[in-house]
Amino acid sequence: MEENMQTEDGISLLDIFRLLLSKIKILLLVVLLGAILGAALGVWKTHNVDYYGTSVEFYVNPEKKSVSSDNTQQGGSQYGVYGAYGRHVMDNMVRLLGSEIFAEQLMLGGNVLPAKQEGNTSLNAKIDVAEPLLEIVEQKQAKAKEYSASYEEKLSTYNSADNRLNDVWKTLYLAEKVKQPSFSEAEYMTYVGKAGYTNLETAYSDKQTAQKKLESAWENFAVAQAAANEAQENASTAVEEALTEWRNMDSYKGLLNRIVGSTKYAYVQGNTDAEDANNLARSFIYVKISVLNDKEFSEDLLERIKKIVPIYIEANMAVPDGYQGTNCQPTTTINQIVLTNPGYTRSQTIKYALLLAAVTGVVACVVVILLDRSDKRLRDYDVITKKFNIPVLGVVPAIDDLVPETPKKKTEKDTEVKV
Amino acid sequence: MRLFHGMSDKHSEKRARRASKRAKLHSKRMEYLLDKKTPFAITEAFRNLKAALSVSVPKRDGGVAIMATSAYPQDGKTTVTVNLALMFAISNAKVVIVDGDIRKGRVAKYFKEKNTPGLSDYLSGQNSLDEVIRQTETDKNLSYIPCGTHSPKPYELLESEAMKSLIEELRTRYDYVIIDTPPVLLLSDALAIAPVIDGTVLVCRHQVSYISDVARALNTLSFAKANVLGVVVNDFKLPPTKSRGNYDSYYYYSYAYGSTDSPAEDKND
Numbered sequence: 001m002e003e004n005m006q007t008e009d010g011i012s013l014l015d016i017f018r019l020l021l022s023k024i025k026i027l028l029l030v031v032l033l034g035a036i037l038g039a040a041l042g043v044w045k046t047h048n049v050d051y052y053g054t055s056v057e058f059y060v061n062p063e064k065k066s067v068s069s070d071n072t073q074q075g076g077s078q079y080g081v082y083g084a085y086g087r088h089v090m091d092n093m094v095r096l097l098g099s100e101i102f103a104e105q106l107m108l109g110g111n112v113l114p115a116k117q118e119g120n121t122s123l124n125a126k127i128d129v130a131e132p133l134l135e136i137v138e139q140k141q142a143k144a145k146e147y148s149a150s151y152e153e154k155l156s157t158y159n160s161a162d163n164r165l166n167d168v169w170k171t172l173y174l175a176e177k178v179k180q181p182s183f184s185e186a187e188y189m190t191y192v193g194k195a196g197y198t199n200l201e202t203a204y205s206d207k208q209t210a211q212k213k214l215e216s217a218w219e220n221f222a223v224a225q226a227a228a229n230e231a232q233e234n235a236s237t238a239v240e241e242a243l244t245e246w247r248n249m250d251s252y253k254g255l256l257n258r259i260v261g262s263t264k265y266a267y268v269q270g271n272t273d274a275e276d277a278n279n280l281a282r283s284f285i286y287v288k289i290s291v292l293n294d295k296e297f298s299e300d301l302l303e304r305i306k307k308i309v310p311i312y313i314e315a316n317m318a319v320p321d322g323y324q325g326t327n328c329q330p331t332t333t334i335n336q337i338v339l340t341n342p343g344y345t346r347s348q349t350i351k352y353a354l355l356l357a358a359v360t361g362v363v364a365c366v367v368v369i370l371l372d373r374s375d376k377r378l379r380d381y382d383v384i385t386k387k388f389n390i391p392v393l394g395v396v397p398a399i400d401d402l403v404p405e406t407p408k409k410k411t412e413k414d415t416e417v418k419v
Numbered sequence: 420m421r422l423f424h425g426m427s428d429k430h431s432e433k434r435a436r437r438a439s440k441r442a443k444l445h446s447k448r449m450e451y452l453l454d455k456k457t458p459f460a461i462t463e464a465f466r467n468l469k470a471a472l473s474v475s476v477p478k479r480d481g482g483v484a485i486m487a488t489s490a491y492p493q494d495g496k497t498t499v500t501v502n503l504a505l506m507f508a509i510s511n512a513k514v515v516i517v518d519g520d521i522r523k524g525r526v527a528k529y530f531k532e533k534n535t536p537g538l539s540d541y542l543s544g545q546n547s548l549d550e551v552i553r554q555t556e557t558d559k560n561l562s563y564i565p566c567g568t569h570s571p572k573p574y575e576l577l578e579s580e581a582m583k584s585l586i587e588e589l590r591t592r593y594d595y596v597i598i599d600t601p602p603v604l605l606l607s608d609a610l611a612i613a614p615v616i617d618g619t620v621l622v623c624r625h626q627v628s629y630i631s632d633v634a635r636a637l638n639t640l641s642f643a644k645a646n647v648l649g650v651v652v653n654d655f656k657l658p659p660t661k662s663r664g665n666y667d668s669y670y671y672y673s674y675a676y677g678s679t680d681s682p683a684e685d686k687n688d
Contacts, residue, residue, distance in 0.1 A: 378626065378628045381652040381655070396651065
């Protein structure tokens with residue numbers, strides 16, 4: 001019996017163990033309930049959680065300027081010396097790709113204007129305004145490009161005429177040299193002849209004509225370019241207004257966050273000392289797509305990423321001195337969106353069940369211990385002697401706790417008291 | 420002055436009601452009279468209680484009067500009283516149980532008889548002593564006086580000279596006069612008897628009675644100049660690691676050592 005006694009001041013581990021053992025059925029029940037609750041929570045939270053995604057790999061390298069014009073003609077990236085980008089450059093690019101700026105580019109899908117939205121008349125009206133302006137810009141730029149080509153052609157003609165004039169003039173100059181001091185006029189005329197003068201006059205005339213045409217072509221080009229620039233300015237304002245309207249839409253922010261949350265970018269830096277493309281020189285940027293419960297969206301996102309990322313990287317990657325640009329290409333041509341979390345519900349259900357079972361078990365143990373410690377009912381009869389200095393005359397066990405006699409048939413003897 | 424503190428304390432009343440409600444669930448099983456089927460541990464516990472009381476009660480001429488009370492109802496004081504008396508009777512002492520709980524006496528129920536006529540009828544002069552004393556069939560040495568007809572003034576009856584005379588008379592007839600009284604923190608009836616008896620036993624129930632209630636009950640009794648002999652812890656719940664096995668082994672050990680038939684038959688030894 002003394003083992004049952006415990007002081008009010010302290011409680012030993014053995015006491016706690018016995019206490020918990022005495023409540024083992026309740027504790028097990030609580031743990032079981034916790035596990036069931038956890039499993040239910042796990043199923044509820046993860047039964048409709050399917051992640052669709054894939055990984056896309058792009059190689060990125062700077063193209064060095066070729067030494068000779070021949071090399072340039074044959075393709076600088078093929079003959080230039082390859083060297084990987086530094087870590088900070090790759091860091092910056094990956095950070096930029098992960099930003100909302102690039103996410104917006106993905107949303108635009110390479111277009112200047114967003115797609116029209118059903119029900120948003122204001123945005124659609126602004127797009128309607130901007131679209132013709134952009135068409136005008138295109139037309140003007142095409143015209144300017146046409147005039148530019150014409151100017152280039154006229155410049156070439158002018159240069160040819162100038163060269164011919166110089167050649168003729170050189171001939172005349174030589175003839176002048178030949179004349180003096182020993183050559184006579186007759187000899188000079190004989191040497192140059194009337195044809196010489198005629199050639200000179202013709203060359204001079206050709207040059208004058210080419211120059212006039214060149215000046216005319218330049219004027220045309222300048223006018224066309226100015227018109228293109230003006231159209232560009234007009235279009236820019238309209239485009240910016242449309243974009244601002246688009247950015248104020250609720251769906252814009254939601255889609256932007258969804259794209260940012262569904263894509264992750266990383267890189268592997270190549271060997272900066274490598275001298276050729278096949279010797280670990282290339283750096284790689286990895287894009288991981290993971291979209292929740294929307295396979296179509298993930299497929300669309302994949303297509304946009306494959307299209308936009310190389311353009312964006314080539315346009316925005318810092319090019320070091322001595323390099324002419326950046327070359328970025330996906331390393332794989334086939335990327336399939338797949339379910340990336342098969343068996344997720346089961347594993348999460350088990351995890352939640354175990355977690356909640358453990359938590360409820362611990363909480364139940366703590367509650368049992370706290371309740372036991374806060375229970376001021378008579379549990380240890382030794383307290384009576386200690387507190388009140390009164391003897392405990394007897395302790396009568398609970399009859400329920402004791403083993404009942406083996407059931408026997410009732411006889412008359414049973415009614416008699418025989419103790 | 421904390422004599423009747425418990426009686427006016429609303430908190431205590433609430434606690435009493437709560438304890439009563441809780442205890443009622445087990446009250447049926449708590450009401451038992453020792454017999455052949457009673458587990459050995461319980462029989463042995465009452466035997467030990469009897470032995471402890473035997474040495475605790477001051478020696479005097481005539482019978483010894485002992486009162487059993489508790490802090491609140493349902494602590495099992497009637498069960499303890501009846502079985503303690505039975506244990507004294509088994510050891511060839513002449514014992515009488517007086518059901519002093521005139522409001523809610525239960526002693527007669529243990530012997531499957533009616534409460535009337537009883538103590539209140541005798542104290543009010545309606546019946547003679549011999550009419551209210553009943554011999555039990557359980558043991559020839561054991562008699563009892565039931566509580567009697569319900570009275571509107573039980574305290575006055577218990578405080579009366581007739582009660583004192585009754586106790587004195589019973590002392591001459593019996594070796595032990597054991598009085599079952601109402602809870603001391605709810606009713607003052609027990610305090611009326613306390614000064615004229617030899618000792619008081621406070622019954623409390625394991626894991627049900629509050630230590631603070633035990634303290635208040637003891638204070639109340641000592642203020643009433645009761646000679647508190649000690650405390651009996653009733654309905655003691657054995658811890659899971661110790662239940663059954665040890666008692667069973669003791670039981671069978673005793674059974675084999677003391678008797679060839681049954682442990683209950685050692686009464687005749």
